[in-house]
Amino acid sequence: MYDVNKIREDFPILSRTVYNKPLVYLDNAATTQKPLCVLDAMRNEYLNVNANVHRGVHYLSQQATDLHESAREKVRSFINAKSLSEVIFTRGTTESINLVAQTFCEAFMKEGDEVLVSDMEHHSNIVPWQLQAQKRGIVVRHLPITDDGLLDLSTLSSHLSSRTKLVSICHVSNVLGTVNPVKEIIRLAHEHDIPVLLDGAQSAPHMKIDVQDLDCDFYAFSGHKMYGPTGIGVLYGKEKLLEKMPPYQGGGEMIDKVSWEKTTFEQLPLKFEAGTPDYVATHGLATAIDYMLSLGLDNIEAHEQELTRYCMERMQEIENIRIFGPHLSPLNSHLSSHRDAVVSFLVGDIHHLDMGTLLDRLGIAVRTGHHCAHPLMTRLGVTGTVRASFALYNTKEEVDALIDGIHRVSKMF
Ligand code: PLP
Numbered sequence: 178m179y180d181v182n183k184i185r186e187d188f189p190i191l192s193r194t195v196y197n198k199p200l201v202y203l204d205n206a207a208t209t210q211k212p213l214c215v216l217d218a219m220r221n222e223y224l225n226v227n228a229n230v231h232r233g234v235h236y237l238s239q240q241a242t243d244l245h246e247s248a249r250e251k252v253r254s255f256i257n258a259k260s261l262s263e264v265i266f267t268r269g270t271t272e273s274i275n276l277v278a279q280t281f282c283e284a285f286m287k288e289g290d291e292v293l294v295s296d297m298e299h300h301s302n303i304v305p306w307q308l309q310a311q312k313r314g315i316v317v318r319h320l321p322i323t324d325d326g327l328l329d330l331s332t333l334s335s336h337l338s339s340r341t342k343l344v345s346i347c348h349v350s351n352v353l354g355t356v357n358p359v360k361e362i363i364r365l366a367h368e369h370d371i372p373v374l375l376d377g378a379q380s381a382p383h384m385k386i387d388v389q390d391l392d393c394d395f396y397a398f399s400g401h402k403m404y405g406p407t408g409i410g411v412l413y414g415k416e417k418l419l420e421k422m423p424p425y426q427g428g429g430e431m432i433d434k435v436s437w438e439k440t441t442f443e444q445l446p447l448k449f450e451a452g453t454p455d456y457v458a459t460h461g462l463a464t465a466i467d468y469m470l471s472l473g474l475d476n477i478e479a480h481e482q483e484l485t486r487y488c489m490e491r492m493q494e495i496e497n498i499r500i501f502g503p504h505l506s507p508l509n510s511h512l513s514s515h516r517d518a519v520v521s522f523l524v525g526d527i528h529h530l531d532m533g534t535l536l537d538r539l540g541i542a543v544r545t546g547h548h549c550a551h552p553l554m555t556r557l558g559v560t561g562t563v564r565a566s567f568a569l570y571n572t573k574e575e576v577d578a579l580i581d582g583i584h585r586v587s588k589m590f
Contacts, residue, residue: 179476185570187212187468198540201575206351206379206519206566207544208401211465215405218464222457230456231430231447245456248463249446252411255466256396257387262416262445266454269410270378271301273397274345276412276449277374278305280422281343288314291340295320295328295357296556297350300549302376306345320346322556326353326502330361337369344373348380348396352548352562353502354485354519356380363392372418378402382568383481383517385474388413400458404569405465409458412449419445426451469569477569481518484567484576488520491580495587497525501562518567521548524583527590529561535586536563541579 185191188210193200202210222244228237230245246261253264267273286292292306296319306317320336323329328346337344344366349356363373372394380386381398388396395418400409414422424431424442428451433441442448469477492498501521523529533545546561547554554560565579 179472179480181480181570181572184472185572187214188570189213191570195540195542196538201539201541201578203565203567203571203575203579204542204544205382205568205571206402206564208407209382209404209568210570211406211461212404212468214468215461215464219406219457219461222460227457229453241456244460244463245454248459251463251466255386255470256381256411256413257389258413259389260416263413263419265412265414265419265446265449266459267397267410267412268408268455269399269401270299270376270397271399271410273395273410273412274301274374274376275305276425277345277395277397277414277422278309280425280449281418282309282313282315284422286313286315286342289316289340290342291316291318291338293318293320293336293341293344293346295346296322297326297328297353297355297553298345298347298550299351299376299378300551301378302345302347302374303552315342316340319552322355322553325504326350326355328355328357328362330358330365333362333365337366337371341369341371344371345376346373347376347378349377349383349517349519350502350553351379351519352521352550352553352564354516354521355503356384356515356517359393360391367392372415379517379519384478394418400462400465403465404468405462406455406458409455409462411462416445419449424451425449428452430454472569480569481567481571482515484571484573485516485518485520487573488565488567488576488579489516491576492520492522492583494580495524495583497587498583499523501557519564520566521562521564523559523562524587525590527586529559529563531590532563532583532586535589536579536582539578539582539585541582543579 190210226240228241230242249264309315366373374395375393377396377398382403394415396413401407431451503516529545544564
C-alpha cells in the first residue's frame with residue numbers, strides 16, 4: 178500500500194509555507210527534496226565517523242572507507258552493473274558526461290569522427306561534445322525529433338556512418354518527458370559496433386535501471402535528482418571501454434606510483450576519481466537508494482505515472498493550453514513507450530515567466546524557461562515553457578492546486 182501522506186512525513190520541507198500558502202513543490206526534475214533518513218545518515222557520518230577515505234590505517238578512516246565503498250556496491254546493485262570497477266563516482270550527470278567526452282574522444286576519436294546526440298538533449302549532453310569539436314575537430318550530429326516530441330528511429334540508420342564513434346542520448350527528456358526507446362537504439366547502434374551513452378538524469382529517479390539488460394555502454398545520473406545530496410553522481414561504463422580510456426583528472430587517489438620519470442595509475446574505478454571523494458555524499462546517495470527501494474521502484478513509478486496521467490487529463494480543461502511532448506498512450510509503440518513524470522506547457526500567449534511567477538505567488542513551484550535545452554526550444558519554436566515535474570511524494574491534490582492556479586493566472590490575462 179503506497180501511503181503518500183505517510184511518505185510526505187519523511188520530507189519536512191514539504192509542510193512549509195511560502196507567501197503564507199502551503200508549498201506545492203513541482204520542480205522535481207531540477208532537484209528533489211531529501212528525506213530525513215538521508216539527512217540523518219550524512220549528519221551521523223560527520224558527527225561520528227568523519228575521516229578521509231582509502232589508505233588510512235586508523236579506525237575512523239577504515240569505517241568511512243567501508244561506508245564509501247559499500248555505497249559503490251549499493252549503486253552497482255541498483256543499476257545492476259557487472260562489477261564495482263564499472264561504477265565511478267562523479268559530481269553528477271554533467272561531470273559524468275564531460276568525463277566520457279574528454280577521455281573517450283582522447284582514446285577513440287579523431288578529426289572528422291562523429292558523435293550522434295538528439296534534438297532533445299540537455300546542454301550537458303551537447304556542450305561537452307562541442308568542446309571536443311573545437312579541440313579535436315570531431316563532428317556533433319543530432320537526430321531530429323517528430324512534432325510529438327519523439328525520436329523517429331527510421332532516421333537513426335541514416336545518421337550512423339563509419340565515422341560515428343558514439344551515440345549519446347537522453348533516456349528521458351527533461352522537457353518533453355519522452356521515454357526514448359533506448360533498448361532499440363542501443364541494438365541498432367551495436368549492429369554498427371557503436372557504443373551508446375545514456376543520459377539517465379531523468380530516468381534513474383523514476384524507473385528500474387538495469388544497465389546489463391539495456392546493454393548501454395555508459396550511463397550517467399545525478400544523486401540530487403533522486404532524493405540524495407547535491408554534488409554526487411555516477412558514471413557507469415563497461416569495463417572494456419573504461420580500461421582503454423585515459424584518466425580524466427590527475428591527483429591523489431587515482432595513481433598507483435608517482436615518480437619524476439613515470440607515473441602509473443590506479444585500477445578502475447579509482448583511475449577516474451582524482452582527489453578526496455565526497456564520501457559523505459556517497460553514503461547519503463546509498464541511503465537515498467535504500468529509501469527508494471524500501472518504497473518499491475515499481476510503486477514509485479506507478480504513483481508518478483498516475484500523477485502525470487491525472488495532470489495531463491485535468492489540463493484538457495484549460496483553454497488554449499499547449500502541452501509539449503508525447504501523448505499519454507503511445508502513438509506508436511516503436512517510437513516511445515510512455516511519458517515520464519514531466520509536463521511542459523504554455524497557455525495562450527502568456528509568457529512562461531509570467532505564468533511561473535504568478536504560480537509561485539500561489540505557493541506552486543514550477544520551473545520556467547529553456548530548461549537547459551536551447552536547441553529543443555528552437556525546434557519547438559518557443560523561447561521557453563512552464564514545466565511541472567513529479568516525484569514520489571506529490572499528490573493529486575497538488576495537481577489540483579496547479580490546475581486551479583493555471584486557471585487563475587489565465588483569467589488574469
Ligand atoms: N541531463 C538531463 C536530462 C537533465 O535533466 C539534467 C539536469 O536537469 C542534467 C543532464 C544535468 O544534471 P546535473 O546538473 O545534476 O549534472
